[in-house]
Amino acid sequence: MLTLLLADCSTWRSITGSVSADKPELCPDAMILAGTSSLPAFDPKQGGDPSGVIYSMAMTNVTTRCDINKSEKTADSSLKIFFHAQRPPGGGEVNYRVPYYVALTSNGVIFNKQILWLEFTFAQGAVAKDVTAEVDSVAVKFEKGKTAYDYHYIVGFQLTKTQVDYNAKIGPYEP
Secondary structure: OHHHHHHOHHHHHHHHOEEEOOOHHHOOEEEEOHHHOEEEEEOOOOOOOHHHEEEEEEEEEEEEEEEEEOOOOEEEEEEEEEEEEEOOOOOOOEEEEEEEEEEEEEOOEEEEEEEEEEEEEEOOOOOEEEEEEEEEEEEEEOOOOOOHHHOEEEEEEOOOHHHHHHHHHHOOOOO
8 A cells, every 4th residue: 555655646746845847937048148048159350240250159048957956945957058050161070168147046045057168060061060069057045935836047158249249239149
């Protein structure tokens, strides 16, 4: 009988106080900040000149999964971020490293911000590359009266002033 009782998921959750969230509405949500969703990479010799963009990269999606510990009022989330890079035709094999961030927010207040780096390679002659980054553990302890869905993960590229100005001129989505 005990085996049958523990096999019931809701009973197990009530005993352990922990939930492995299969339902995204139980986790803090994750979103891409539009103003930092696109990264133009400039040729250093040409500065911020639009003709000097050697490649561009966009964040295309972010998903999250979390484990919630009700008794300790915490959530430990993992995020998967999807990127798409493109460059003009005819290039050789080249490696790039770009900075991006993951920030934890609630009511417009940033509680934690991590700067991370994504490394990727364009193969010889490739004009596009899809890349995925996984952030294994971003933990939050809920403030009094709050639950997991009161918190939000915001992701984007860590841009320079030149890149921010460029994006403001053309918008975050290139034609």
